[in-house]
Amino acid sequence: MLFNSFEFFAFFTAFLVVFFSLPSRAQPFILLIGSYIFYMGWLPSYALLLALTTVVDFTTGLIMAGARSETGRKIAMATALTVNLGILGTVKYLDFTIANVIGLAGFFGYQLPDFALGIVLPVGISFYTFQSIGYTLDVYNRRIEAERNFIVYVQYVAFFPQLVAGPIERAPHMLPQFRSIHGLRFENVAPGLWLIGYGLFKKMCVADALAPIVNGIFADPQAYSGSYNLLAGVAFSIQLYCDFSGYSDVARGVARVMGFDLMINFRQPFYASSVTDMWRRWHISLISWFRDYLYIPLGGNRGGEIKTARNILIVWLASGLWHGAAWTYVVWGAYYGFWLIVERLVRHTIAPERYLGSSLENVLGRIWALPIFAVGMIFFRAPSVASALTMLRSFADLGPLSYGTFKMLGVPSFELAMLGVSLCVLFVADYFIAFRPQRLAELAACPRLPFVAGVGLTYYVLLFGVFGRIEFIYFQF
Amino acid sequence: MVFTSRSSSATLPLAEDEVAGAVAGNWRRPVAAFVLAFASVWLALDMAYIGLPFIRPGSVVIADGKFETLVTGRMFDPQDRYRVMIFGHSKALTAARPRELDATMGAGFRSYNLGLPGEVHFLPILKAALEAGNVPTHVLLTLPWDGKRDRDGLIDALHNDAAIAKVLLPFRTLPRDATLFVFENRKRLIEAIHDVAIERSRMLEERGWYFIKSQSHYEDDRLPDDYALPTDQPTHVASRPIPEQSFTRTRLEQLARQYGFQILLIPLPYRTGEFARAPAADAGPAAIIADQPPIRVLGPAYFSYPPALFADPQHTNPQGASVYTADLARLLKGSGAFR
Known part of the structure; x- marks a missing residue:
């Protein structure tokens, strides 16, 4: 769903009506559902990767918070980074790497067959991955407490206005906002x-x-x-x-x-x-x-x-x-x-x-x-x-x-x-x-x-x- | 390294007890003022658009005139044995001269050029004509139907922002039209207003044929003999792909059965050098792609004519249109579709 389309404004208007007319305790769920509907407008299956990133980083955040040793925290952090960068590396860089390996082999006289996986890059993956990694590193470095409310964390990763092209936000700035109630204010x-x-x-x-x-x-x-x-x-x-x-x-x-x-x-x-x-x-x-x-x-x-x-x-x-x-x-x-x-x-x-x-x-x-x-x-x-x-x-x-x-x-x-x-x-x-x-x-x-x-x-x-x-x-x- | 401090304006969330008050807050006047101002401007622009039809580009005036004829006028007489509608975009609009075609084809033959600039969707125009009682015996398509299998649904309509903008803001072209009209006719504004009316009535007199003078920038409305564009493909033979299955074709066939008309696909004129000359298929019998209703493909994929018969890279000049029309008449006579 593109911001510069009537489709988005129809979506946004409907979203606002629901978001502000339902009881305020429903706002987090409306925002969560709205964000996923917005994202799935490109390709529904992309949402699986988004959900995976969210679950992994939320869980590893909790593990880091509860770990009794520095080693446990390191393992949790390394797991989160491996999963995040692994997904990003696979969908974004694997074909590039394969093409360069084939090219390099050809340079040294080894002819390898042309091959590409042809993976379609999920929209916004670089943005939300970096945002989520930022949270993991902030928790690891004890800049913030690990978020214990899953719904709040899902909103932080999937917040639809900035989900597909940023700004790449920071947890200390955004997480408190998702814990608050939002009213429709002229200001x-x-x-x-x-x-x-x-x-x-x-x-x-x-x-x-x-x-x-x-x-x-x-x-x-x-x-x-x-x-x-x-x-x-x-x-x-x-x-x-x-x-x-x-x-x-x-x-x-x-x-x-x-x-x-x-x-x-x-x-x-x-x-x-x-x-x-x-x-x-x-x-x-x-x-x-x-x-x-x-x-x-x-x-x-x-x-x-x-x-x-x-x-x-x-x-x-x-x-x-x-x-x-x-x-x-x-x-x-x-x-x-x-x-x-x-x-x-x-x-x-x-x-x-x-x-x-x-x-x-x-x-x-x-x-x-x-x-x-x-x-x-x-x-x-x-x-x-x-x-x-x-x-x-x-x-x-x-x-x-x-x-x-x-x-x-x-x-x-x-x-x-x-x-x-x-x-x-x-x-x-x-x-x-x-x-x-x-x-x-x-x-x-x-x-x-x-x-x-x-x-x-x-x-x-x-x-x-x-x-x-x-x-x-x-x-x- | 280049870095800046994070910026953040005032924090925006509310405490729960503030919500109700905030929603009901100081909204009414500013919102009403905005809506009123927006609506006033909308009305003013729409009135200007309706009240100044002569500033629109000639092609739009022509399209409006044609559509009006389709839905309000009688296109054919009862004694017309062959009632022919020719569809296509601006190439067809500028190439097929119905009066000359009628004269060549003989008594009882009456044709209309329903080509519209930039318009490749002939079905809505045909349907409007049929619903108004203007029923042809032959529909001549210079462009085949598209290959879309399904009718455009709600999602397609929602995704067509240009069309939505056209509906919501029918006057969207007003600033452009007005600026260009004033600029191009700055020394003869009054005459220019009359010119538009004259061109419209001339187009109606010519039964839909229209020469796009505004796009002609060469002396005597003819391109130089050696005219060529970098995009020309003089060794490539362009094809005329006709999709086997398509929603438009299905609907067209339904209409053809219902109203009893034939469908003939005919070639368009191309500049020599734009593509290689198409293999001459016009000597042989027409390719039949359906019997009931009859759908036939006539002639080569396109006719090639020297640049001197074109007023601009795409469109024939009046002389070129006459040559094309004569070739078209030959093709139609030889097709056996008008016996």
């Missing part, structure tokens, strides 16, 4: 609807409107000049931002309407002052997960520059592989890891702020960060590393852009103009959210203005949004 509904509206605007008016350009050029980069390939990299960066942050906004909005609070997953990354800053603002829930559960356990930045660089690289390679079983993601992770290390070294050795002043450093940092980010995204989107390199090589020969090409790509004049308008609205809105939140709060307090803006936003999405049930890009992870 929650109004901001919730704003988040939903802004998320749908990002997804349907920007991301999906950019899709024909991005898809057309990435499908056959050799047919286009360097300008178009560069444009495709920039356009995909914006598309991915609007697609994923749009999803996150809708997820937060849907949760908010119900009275739940989800963490912010994006903080206007295109206003970042460096690549490092950009990744502080992009997919925050995943990046902070890797910080807490991989980077810090590896030693973080406590072992000198070389060890820190090693840790950064390990984390970014893992982050690349988390996104998918393909070499493009590995290169993508290594690429950003490399730039983060470079920025860290420059900051620690040269300290450009001393020479440039913080304002100039900020401006230069922004100019520097965006192209580096966009180039990295070419590896993320390209079907192969070779295809990405072809696009990069074409930058040496930038040609002019022509309207006819956009028309051929499926974006004629009016749609192109509206895309421009939507991009302006996006960047202005993001600017205010990032740098003038107080001004936004003042505007929100003006009588009638929020309603006029709300009606305007609703009609903008309804009239200029793409209605085609286009999936969110991060569903594939």
Whole structure:
């Protein structure tokens, strides 16, 4: 069930009616049933894996809590990790591993028959697996008490607003919310609807409107000049931002309407002052997960520059592989890891702020960060590393852009103009959210203005949004 | 490493005794204001859409005009021995000229071009015509039926967001139509309003044939002789796959039995070079794919014509339409279906 579909809004409306009209003690069960119905909308059998993950992590959590020895706790934790990563590894990486083994054997002269299991990746598995692993590690590290109420834990893993594409939440933040009663409050509904509206605007008016350009050029980069390939990299960066942050906004909005609070997953990354800053603002829930559960356990930045660089690289390679079983993601992770290390070294050795002043450093940092980010995204989107390199090589020969090409790509004049308008609205809105939140709060307090803006936003999405049930890009992870 | 602090806004759950009060809280005015504003805008846009039909693209005006004729007008006269309806999308719309076809086929033959831009589902149009009493003797399909085995159910309807949006917001194209209309006709707005009415009546006069002038960007509405597109496949022979089983076919056959018409599948015109020339099957007898009701496949998979007979990569110009119509007439005469 896609957030950008009438089907979802029919489901959500029906869900809200039931959720708030039944006695409050029924809320956990309604939420549980609703979440599983939502998830089974893709493929009912996927729910079995979700249930297995839930049962294993809940049980091992209880075992860790009751274990009398450290060994028992370790065994329980290792069991949970083995099951979680075993499932994830099997459905996500087994075919990739087999293909590489066959390729490697061929390289050494052993011809193995082509073979692939063709496993269909259950939607959202990377997200809920990481969320559940986070709980296990928090219990193991005694950051939280093990949850003793199974219904509460099931809701934590399967909470439908963030089940299939995050934000990857943390147990200390979410578990108390599932133990509380939730009422229908205007103070929650109004901001919730704003988040939903802004998320749908990002997804349907920007991301999906950019899709024909991005898809057309990435499908056959050799047919286009360097300008178009560069444009495709920039356009995909914006598309991915609007697609994923749009999803996150809708997820937060849907949760908010119900009275739940989800963490912010994006903080206007295109206003970042460096690549490092950009990744502080992009997919925050995943990046902070890797910080807490991989980077810090590896030693973080406590072992000198070389060890820190090693840790950064390990984390970014893992982050690349988390996104998918393909070499493009590995290169993508290594690429950003490399730039983060470079920025860290420059900051620690040269300290450009001393020479440039913080304002100039900020401006230069922004100019520097965006192209580096966009180039990295070419590896993320390209079907192969070779295809990405072809696009990069074409930058040496930038040609002019022509309207006819956009028309051929499926974006004629009016749609192109509206895309421009939507991009302006996006960047202005993001600017205010990032740098003038107080001004936004003042505007929100003006009588009638929020309603006029709300009606305007609703009609903008309804009239200029793409209605085609286009999936969110991060569903594939 | 790049990390940020977790963010969280105010905690939102309620204590149990707050629930009842919260539900009944300060809702009415803001919700009523929103609903009122939303409804006012909806009404204004709908009225504008209904009141400004001339700003819609020519193809939409044509489609509306055709549908109106189907359901309110009489398409055939009692003395018409052969009553022919031609279905298809914009290629058929711009290619088959009914008046020329009638003249070539002889007295008692009367045809209508019911091709609609972007429309491949002919069954609803045919049903509307039949229910209005416009019953053909021959249905000519330029595109075969689709291969879907089952009728679209509730789930399919729920999944068709574009169609739902069209029903809920019939004026969705208004901003686009208005902008393009004003932009394209900025120096002759009044004349442009009349043009639309003229084009509509001309299309009705031509019994459904319509030349899409707005898509023609070459001199004299003809493509250059060497015109080609990167997507052309000049060595590939395209096929005309006709699904064996399909819900549409079953329903079409039911209607054919009920109203007693024949079904003929006919070729469309393609640009030379778009595909390789289709093997000439028009010399031989028609391929019969069903006897009762009669369903036959006529001619090659498609006719190939030089770019000069096309106004744009897809659509024939008036001259090309005449050539296609003449070939179609030859095909129909040779088929034995009109004896």
